[in-house]
Amino acid sequence: MYLACIINCPAIRAFGKHCRPLSNIMTGLTELSRNKSFGGWQTVFSHESKVLGCTMKFGVYLPPTENDTENLPVIYWLSGLTCSEANFIEKAGAQRYAAEHKVIIVNPDTSPRGLNIPGDSDSWDFGVAAGFYLNATQDPWKNNYKMYDYIIKELLDLVNSNFNTQAGNQSIMGHSMGGHGALVLSLKNPGLFKSVSAFAPICNPSICPWGIKAFSGYLGPKETGQWEEWDATELVKKYKGPPLELFIDQGLNDNFYPAQLNPKNLVEASKGAGVPVIFKERESYNHSYFYIASFIGEHIGYHAQHLK
Numbered sequence: 314m315y316l317a318c319i320i321n322c323p324a325i326r327a328f329g330k331h332c333r334p335l336s337n338i339m340t341g342l343t344e345l346s347r348n349k350s351f352g353g354w355q356t357v358f359s360h361e362s363k364v365l366g367c368t369m370k371f372g373v374y375l376p377p378t379e380n381d382t383e384n385l386p387v388i389y390w391l392s393g394l395t396c397s398e399a400n401f402i403e404k405a406g407a408q409r410y411a412a413e414h415k416v417i418i419v420n421p422d423t424s425p426r427g428l429n430i431p432g433d434s435d436s437w438d439f440g441v442a443a444g445f446y447l448n449a450t451q452d453p454w455k456n457n458y459k460m461y462d463y464i465i466k467e468l469l470d471l472v473n474s475n476f477n478t479q480a481g482n483q484s485i486m487g488h489s490m491g492g493h494g495a496l497v498l499s500l501k502n503p504g505l506f507k508s509v510s511a512f513a514p515i516c517n518p519s520i521c522p523w524g525i526k527a528f529s530g531y532l533g534p535k536e537t538g539q540w541e542e543w544d545a546t547e548l549v550k551k552y553k554g555p556p557l558e559l560f561i562d563q564g565l566n567d568n569f570y571p572a573q574l575n576p577k578n579l580v581e582a583s584k585g586a587g588v589p590v591i592f593k594e595r596e597s598y599n600h601s602y603f604y605i606a607s608f609i610g611e612h613i614g615y616h617a618q619h620l621k
């Protein structure tokens with residue numbers, strides 16, 4: 314009776330392909346919104362995160378498929394400072410290309426929310442919407458500000474157990490702070506992601522104002538030796554694992570370039586470490602989602618090649 318009721322629920326039937334409604338209910342996902350887009354569905358879910366100790370939202374774009382059982386690869390997108398899951402969904406224009414290449418896109422929020430830790434909303438580049446995709450070690454952040462563990466240990470499993478994915482066939486990309494996150498997550502987990510790309514990433518956070526502020530607060534002083542564990546320019550020097558190419562994209566009219574972003578430091582370090590880099594410089598483009606939307610198709614196409 315209960316099962317029949319769930320299966321016949323119009324909201325669940327209307328959800329469309331690529332979702333296992335029963336397991337969604339069982340694993341505690343709540344569907345917040347669903348919009349048809351390019352033949353597929355742009356959805357937003359919330360769930361109670363054990364790792365972060367708060368309710369989190371994330372977007373899932375489900376492309377159209379021939380049948381309900383087809384498993385598809387996933388591309389993860391990590392957003393930048395001040396963003397929630399909404400910015401990418403509404404501004405990047407990724408749905409068209411995800412539908413074309415038949416890939417699922419998952420995009421989480423950028424920090425824990427709703428905890429009201431003293432000081433978490435005092436500035437736009439630290440605390441809420443500025444989690445930096447690391448595991449904090451300092452009070453009062455260390456119990457909740459663990460975006461690295463959230464993505465690696467919780468979100469990937471949650472996505473693979475609730476959607477028709479090809480588990481293990483996944484790539485990652487991001488913007489600015491999220492570009493830093495994409496690079497760090499792939500360099501720290503050799504082989505976990507088939508490919509990585511980044512728009513205007515913070516490439517050497519240990520030496521730029523955003524990174525120094527975040528690392529000092531979340532990790533403590535540089536002298537503790539923790540900063541280099543979260544800095545792509547340092548991590549690439551000791552990368553050992555399956556071949557990994559770094560696709561770095563940079564607008565040349567970006568007001569944060571080069572001081573906050575420093576892509577050339579990463580390009581040089583990668584060359585020294587024998588890690589190949591594609592470095593694309595885009596004349597006249599700035600840091601905004603207008604820039605991202607202009608090249609997101611190229612990035613999704615790049616990842617789709619690696620996910621075949």
Ligand SMILES: N[C@@H](CCC(=O)N[C@@H](CS)C(=O)NCC(=O)O)C(=O)O
Pocket residue numbers: 392393394395396400404437488489490600601602
């Ligand atoms: N608030 C900052 C800008 C922050 C910013 O540019 N954030 C980027 C990521 S680093 C972003 O994606 N913003 C949200 C948006 O453009 O929708 C400022 O006023 O300078």
